Amino acid sequence: MSARFGEFGGRYVPETLMSAVVELEKAYEASKKDRAFQTELAGLLNDYAGRPSRLYFAANMTEDLGGPRIYFKREDLNHTGSHKINNVLGQALLAKKMGKTRLIAETGAGQHGVATATAAALLKMECEIFMGREDVARQALNVYRMKLLGAAVHTVTGGTETLKDAVNETMREWTRRIGDTHYVLGSVMGPHPFPTMVRDFQSVISREAREQILSAEGRLPGAVVACVGGGSNAIGAFYHFIGDADVKLIGCEAAGLGADTPQNAATVTNGSPGIFHGMKSLFCQDENGQIAPVYSISAGLDYPGIGPEHAYLAKTGRAQYEAVSDSEAVDAFEYLSKTEGIIPAIESAHAVAYVIKKVERLAGPVIVNLSGRGDKDAASIARYKGVELYE
Amino acid sequence: MSKFISYITAGDPSLEKTKEFVEALSEHSDLIEIGIPFSDPVAEGEVIQAASLRALQNGVTPAKVFDMADTLDPAIRRKIVLLTYANTAFTYGYEAFFRRCRSCGLYGVIIPDLPYEERGEVAPFAGQNGIHLITLIAPTSADRVRTLAKDASGFIYLVSSLGVTGIRSELSVDLSGIVAQIREVTDTPVMVGFGIATPEQVNAVNAVADGAIVGSAFVKLIAEQGAAAAPHLSKLIKELTFHV
The missing domain is CATH 3.40.50.1100 (Rossmann fold)
Known part of the structure; x- marks a missing residue:
């Protein structure tokens, strides 16, 4: 699986995270050929997500x-x-198969946070969401929904206090706690394999x-x-x-x-x-x-x-x-x-x-x-x- | 004899003061890391994040950091390691960036978000200009340790623990196993950083590796003391290196 789209892509992350992204790439590759995984994911997408x-x-x-x-x-x-559930169900199920018990995610509008909190509730995993202070204010209803779904919501106060800063803080949190934690990145961005994997799920x-x-x-x-x-x-x-x-x-x-x-x-x-x-x-x-x-x-x-x-x-x-x-x-x-x-x-x-x-x-x-x-x-x-x- | 590396962020509270602080730290430092401030330093904890923000508000740019370095004594310049995020060097142009490092007579460059897999796009420019591109090894590196260590030059930056930079009350990772793996493939000195702030922690690190890297403790002092921080920095580095 190529890490690049032409000159773009790659994996520019601190060494502390490298083992996690390499492990994820291997697990994702294996899941593509794992018929039981694909059947379970298709079932969730159809019966649960509609x-x-x-x-x-x-x-x-x-x-x-x-x-x-x-x-x-x-x-x-x-x-x-929203479409966010397509990616989240894929990643959450993959994380579960990898033996992870805790999901973390950034969110901007709150849709990805809600989707991640939903998948965590369904798959009985812990969930923590990072959201910029400005977004917490303008998307109050989604903050409440995430909490209702059992997630902890952290308000990020650094920088511009929006999506970019929420990603920064979620990446920092992942470097603090890798063993039991999967970072459910919400878009086709971040280090390889996320852009490819999220694209495939979407x-x-x-x-x-x-x-x-x-x-x-x-x-x-x-x-x-x-x-x-x-x-x-x-x-x-x-x-x-x-x-x-x-x-x-x-x-x-x-x-x-x-x-x-x-x-x-x-x-x-x-x-x-x-x-x-x-x-x-x-x-x-x-x-x-x-x-x-x-x-x-x-x-x-x-x-x-x-x-x-x-x-x-x-x-x-x-x-x-x-x-x-x-x-x-x-x-x-x-x-x-x-x-x-x-x-x-x-x-x-x-x-x-x-x-x-x-x-x-x-x-x-x-x-x-x-x-x-x-x-x-x-x-x-x-x-x-x-x-x-x-x- | 153990070595010691200090870190401060350039331009906090001003580049004139950075020069003064570097001079204050140089006597007891084998190397001095100077951080080029970046808007989104994802490998840093709160102390260095705040320092980067203050420096950016002061209008610090990579070009101005190089200009400041030019004014240091040549013997001090040879101790300087620039810490820069990948985007800063990429935007400056890798070739121009490392040429400028050479014209300043600097020792090396650390890019915390440039792992081994992406090193190839930078390493040739560092090599051509005789600048050490420092390798980081983490507690999670596991079966990557030997591969990473083999290509290391200057020193190896061994990350003491999971997470970002910042002062920690205790270091829980057993580093001696990682150091032993590194020793199998290279004699490059192993310096341990992240979370080290007290003489006891420095001594503990010195017992298993070649020395310690201390950053946030100095940056915190600068945040507290501002322009008057120099004597406080001198005092702290003497305490930290007393047994070295």
Whole structure:
């Protein structure tokens, strides 16, 4: 299994962690050939998480925009409300087989934390979640859900107090306690084998979507659109279409207040190659390699890097990455709620916003990965709109 | 005779003071590590994280750290080991970074997030410029120890315990077994760091390895005493190296 996607990837972690990532790589390789493991995982994904997720034809939005036929891959209907459960069930089951008894994880929006806490409860494992102080404040409901599920939630106060700092602290915690602990990384980032392993667990999205669109339309999509923070839902949605050169792959990253302002998290648009969080990839950083304090209204996209496979797809031109601002995402959040009766996660709303904005450029049919549901965002979007609503 | 390595973060509270502190520590240090501040030092505990943040707020850059090193006495420069995260050296350009280390007359470089597997992209530039690229070995290295030690140059940085840098009340890992494995393949000195802060801990480490590395205890003193830290650093290093 290669540790690289072109020049990107690798495993830039302290020596203390090397034995753990090597052990993980071996265990993951073995699990791919372990029929009992694969059967158990498939059972969990189907019976517990509710897979396969539906591919839903958005008739109202298609009619309203007057462009190509638009489909939503409904990852928001998964148990725990997002695509995060696909990866978490895989990693948690693997950790259990490796004899680990404790799961730790970072979380931004809280979706990955909730998914990890859920898997830990199901598999009877200990669970500790690290979350930046700013995210704890804007995602209070998810903090409560994690605690309800039996996880301990640590508030991270260093640095920008968001997802990046939560990853820093979870990596530090892993170096303190490796023997019984697995770090359930939430995206296609970090040291090898995480970017490959997490992609494989998320690729169920495009494996299903490919069959579903062929069955519904008798042809492949013109484009697949997904939001990108670290990039796990996007790579999952892209993966089985990468070989189909005519399928456009479009990642939507967070422009925050604008990609040309200091307040954004648009890594491909503004970033440069670097080494951080265990990987060589693209990062928002200054000319001395100090990681930039990024911003997005979406806690899940508020990250200064991108997974190494996305950096590779961007560099080779196989996928394109477009910046979508806070206000465009909020408009799409409201639009989809009213038009289709679906409240999307503010992360996923970035992908919806791109389709609304660029509909005339898209050839159909278009698959939008609806990576999560928006219940968690209702209060913070209300506040953004000036409505005094607290959970 | 045991050796001693001290560590401080560059630019905390200022680069002028870093120069003064390095001079204060040099008499009793075989080598002095100077940390180039990084925004996200994942291998560091709270003490050095805070120092890095203060230094960055003071506008410290890698170029300014090199410029400060240039002003040190040449004999002190030959004792300097820069501690840098991979991204700092990568962004500076590996070739330019190590050329600058040579022009400063420095001893070596430690990159805590550059494990053996990724060493190949850096090591040639270190080698061409005669700069030691220091190998770290951890309590978890297990069957990796011999492979890592074989390629070591300068000294081996043996991490005393799991976790990040910082002061610990006790060191629980049995280091003598790891040192014995290292000794099978190399004579490169083995220096033990992470968590060491008292003369007793230094003595305990000296009994099993070639010496100790002390960082957070000095950085904490600097955090407490600020610009007036130099005499306090001198006093602490004398206590720590009294038996050396």
